[in-house]
Amino acid sequence: xxxxxARRISDCLxxxxxxxxxxxxxxxxxxxxxxxxxxxxxxxxKALGEKxxxxxxxxxxxxxxxxxxxxxxxxxxxxESSDNVNTLLxxxxxxxxxxxxxxxxxxxxxxxxxxxxxSARSALEADLRLALQENEFELFYQPQVNQHGExxxxxxxxxxxxxLRGMVAPLEFIPVAEDTGLIVPIGGWTLKAACKQxxxxxxxxxxxxxxLSVNVSAKQFRHSSFVGxxxxxxxxxxxxxxxxxxxxTESVLIDDMEMTIAxxxxxxxxxxxxxxxxxGTGYSSLYYLKGLPLDQLKIDQSFVRDIMNDQNDATIxxxxxxxxxxxxxxVIAEGVETAAQRDFLMQHGCRLFQGFFFGRPVPLDxxxx
Numbered sequence: 001x002x003x004x005x006a007r008r009i010s011d012c013l014x015x016x017x018x019x020x021x022x023x024x025x026x027x028x029x030x031x032x033x034x035x036x037x038x039x040x041x042x043x044x045x046k047a048l049g050e051k052x053x054x055x056x057x058x059x060x061x062x063x064x065x066x067x068x069x070x071x072x073x074x075x076x077x078x079x080e081s082s083d084n085v086n087t088l089l090x091x092x093x094x095x096x097x098x099x100x101x102x103x104x105x106x107x108x109x110x111x112x113x114x115x116x117x118x119s120a121r122s123a124l125e126a127d128l129r130l131a132l133q134e135n136e137f138e139l140f141y142q143p144q145v146n147q148h149g150e151x152x153x154x155x156x157x158x159x160x161x162x163x164l165r166g167m168v169a170p171l172e173f174i175p176v177a178e179d180t181g182l183i184v185p186i187g188g189w190t191l192k193a194a195c196k197q198x199x200x201x202x203x204x205x206x207x208x209x210x211x212l213s214v215n216v217s218a219k220q221f222r223h224s225s226f227v228g229x230x231x232x233x234x235x236x237x238x239x240x241x242x243x244x245x246x247x248x249t250e251s252v253l254i255d256d257m258e259m260t261i262a263x264x265x266x267x268x269x270x271x272x273x274x275x276x277x278x279x280g281t282g283y284s285s286l287y288y289l290k291g292l293p294l295d296q297l298k299i300d301q302s303f304v305r306d307i308m309n310d311q312n313d314a315t316i317x318x319x320x321x322x323x324x325x326x327x328x329x330x331v332i333a334e335g336v337e338t339a340a341q342r343d344f345l346m347q348h349g350c351r352l353f354q355g356f357f358f359g360r361p362v363p364l365d366x367x368x369x
Contacts, residue, residue, distance in 0.1 A: 008055040049073045049107040070105035072096050124176050139193050140361035147351045153211035156194045157361045187220035195237035207369050213245040218252040227263055241271030249277045253288050261291055268293045297324045301335020308340050321349045
């Protein structure tokens, strides 16, 4: 297959160009005699890159089977002042990974902004590792209420208070934690902190009834030590497992359904509850409902947001509520921001709510209990 790739790349090039296999499935092409004008040289390199992509669009026949593949191409330009080969290769590599991030089968041209992005990401990763050591994370709590407006629990939401960056948004650091694998120890810290808080609530009569839901990432859930670690945390905290609810998204379920069901069943037998988060936004939700030991469906806020003025969203929400009821599952709507939304949801059978209308995520000392 690699020989066929090399042949296709070579067939796209000019006599003055050079192609080499750098290692694995990565090839390097050296284009010479391009225009001295940067814009023209960029266009010429891109044209050759497009030619290579087109060549890879054709199926590759190996033995009796046809195989399909795509290429991701990164381009770095150089001139007489470029005397560092490693830097050039690094720049082309950065551009190539930008092409991969764009969905593959693409071309990206290196620009200095890419280096800035990579440097910023590396700094964020280093700070994340230090944050675990320095205990810079904390949990915020967003109330979950019933149809009577009574707080029955909360969702625990991870926050990072950096000494210099200030409060770092989850959308900024969670993807980095996922990509680097740091989400596993960070997720472990989150579960431990959540169970500790449940134990504190259980010790007081006025808060003993509260439950706590915690988001679990796909990478964290798939980790071989996840079940054992969680059971150890529960035992150490000395809490009733039924007060803990794990929120899973469909990304947890896609790869290995059998493994997912086995882990969920093992934890469910200990009393832990499960909620399917962002329900309706994936591809195969109905299929999962047959075999998963779920307790709750969580209607995604993207549907709740426009239920008062978008008939499609309103229909989807009503369908999810009816489906959950017919399967014996609780249904909670997130992203409820107005009384009209709450009333609509209640009218169609939803009895659990979460959103700014009832309370924003707040530190523990501001939680309404």
